[in-house]
Amino acid sequence: MAHGPAFETNSAVVKWIDDRLPIFSLIHGSLGAGYLAPRNLNYWWNFGSLAGLCLVIQIVTGIVLAMHYTPNTLMAFDSVERIMRDVNYGWLIRYMHANGASMFFIAVYIHILRGLYYGSYKAPREMLWMIGLVIFLLMMATAFMGYVLPWGQMSFWGATVITNLFSAIPVVGDHIVTLLWGGFSVDNPTLNRFFSLHFLLPFVICGVVILHIWALHLPGSNNPLGIDAKGKGDKIPFHPFYTVKDAFGVGVFLIFFSLFLFYAPNALGHPDNYIPADPMVTPDSIVPEWYFLPFYAILRSITFDIGIPFTDIVIIPAKLLGVLAMFGSILLLFALPWLDTSKVRSAKFRPTYRIFFWFLVVDMVILTIVGGKKPEGIWPVVGLIGTAYYFLHFLVVMPLLGKIEQTLPLPESIAKACVKKA
Amino acid sequence: MSTIENTVEGDDGVNRRDFLHVAAAGFGAVGAAVAVWPFIDQMNPAADTLALASIEVDLSKIAVGEGVVVKWRGKPVFIRHRTAAEIEEAKAVDVGALVDKQTDAERVLPGKEEWLVVLGVCTHLGCVPLGTKTGDDRGEFGGWFCPCHGSHYDTSGRIRKGPAPRNLEVPGYAFASDTVLKIG
Secondary structure, eight states: OOBOSOOOOSOHHHHHHHHHSTHHHHHHHHHSTTBEEETTOOGGGGHHHHHHHHHHHHHHHHHHHHTTOOOSTTTHHHHHHHHHHTSTTHHHHHHHHHHHHHHHHHHHHHHHHHHHHHTTTSTTOHHHHHHHHHHHHHHHHHHHHHHHTTOBHHHHHHHHHHHHGGGGSTTTHHHHHHHHHTSSSSOHHHHHHHHHHHHHHHHHHHHHHHHHHHHHHTTOOOOTTOSOOOSGGGEEEIIIIIHHHHHHHHHHHHHHHHIIIIIOTTTTSOGGGGSBOOTTOOOSSOOOOGGGHHHHHHHHHOOSOEEOTTSSOEEEOHHHHHHHHHHHHHHGGGGHHHHOOOSOOOGGGOHHHHHHHHHHHHHHHHHHHHHHSOSOTTHHHHHHHHHHHHHHIIIIIHHHHHHHOOOOOOOSOHHHHHHHHO | OHHHHHHOOOTTSOOHHHHHHHHHHHHHHHHHHHHHHHHHHTTSOOHHHHTOOOEEEEOTTOOTTOEEEEEETTEEEEEEEOOHHHHHHHHHSOGGGSSSOOOGGGGSOTTOTTEEEEESSOTTTOOOOBOSSTTSOOTTTEEEEETTTTEEEETTSOEEESSOOSOOOOOOEEESSSSEEEEO
């Protein structure tokens, strides 16, 4: 179990409160000396707390922005420009929010890749993994709706393309799209509801983050060796060891964040979003934010129908297939704890998986590049191959590798492995 | 005594209380579903959005070979004054080879073949295709070209190449007079 020494205090006031509402005990047991974590966590384990910090930054800056923003198609764009030009420090707060979204996704992507590399999704942490994916999906919905709010060209056309995805659903698709829009196109009712939901979802994410931490603290953190931390010398108190390590990570992260914030605040955005939305003119190319590009590439890679050969009968049209592939690429991850048949968690002891892990990373980078290109020339082919490999990795490589891979011998305990190194 | 009587099981192991539980829960579930409906339906288009009046367009200023874009229900509508060659081209197409099989006659009003009226919304993911303005890229079939994902439409607004699944939609319209078109 991950429980350390119980909470103790010399203060009569703190004790009086804690006896009636054990809030100090709760903090002590979940983020303090009362929570024991494996002694060998490396810096890849910093990104969970960094993602949490990002969520806080987004909520604080977002609430301030909502004080100055107007969710109306006639005023939204101008109200954002007013924040940038007239509101005291408005430029800073908006750039923090816009770049903070990117930082949030960077932290979460590294956090997910950490989990993939060290097998953090495997028993007994399947629920932890799946709750994490729920957070990821909520983040994507939140980020998408947030990007619509400035009501620039990319806002409008991004919203149009993404909401139109639902029209691919047979029979009820068009009704769902009308329901999402509240009209016959993306318009004022759409903007209003997106603002409302963009405000709500971060707090839903907060709630699910609490579930995520709850599910984490039952089995305790995984570690770079991937073996259970059972022995006496295997664990150390979260505070001060990991509070200090996390704090150091926060410092480095804030420097990285500041480089974008102060020197390249628009580097991750698209210039077209500084043109007010115009329903009559589609921009030259519609590109989503960088963190959606791999999934956008998967969506666009499918340009063929699935039907009965030599007939005109189409079973799954290309548009629906693309949408299914895109959503499937994420939903697939929910099954990963069972698709991966290997008993060994950490890639440190899985020499073959380690290679395929990096193949997957390269594949995702390629898909990101493809997602940002116009679908011309070689790019659709590259996108299709990248998409095929993505599914191949999870549906074929992962189940097979667990059966045939020759894994390396696992150390007896974390303490032994660490002491030997020293 | 009545309590005991109520819990006496019938031959099938089901008693009166079980029935009451199921009935109460069922009634509650129906009530909850009814209460949820207004919260879903409020997202559908409101009365004022639905009441958007139809529009009238003056066609007298559109020369042969030219087109205009008008806004209807928040969406662009393309109106093209087709040339005789464009009409011939649209009629000559082998309908059987099309993705969305429609003859040109099904897409225009009889006797008014020179006027093609379609929604300017790509049936793929809703972009506005290019091709109405002079000098625009009209794609490989002389109609419209969607720059988002590369769909080509012909001079009848039918999908010929690219990912879009259907032809450009033809809205309900009528001629109020020879030169006035009424959409909606």
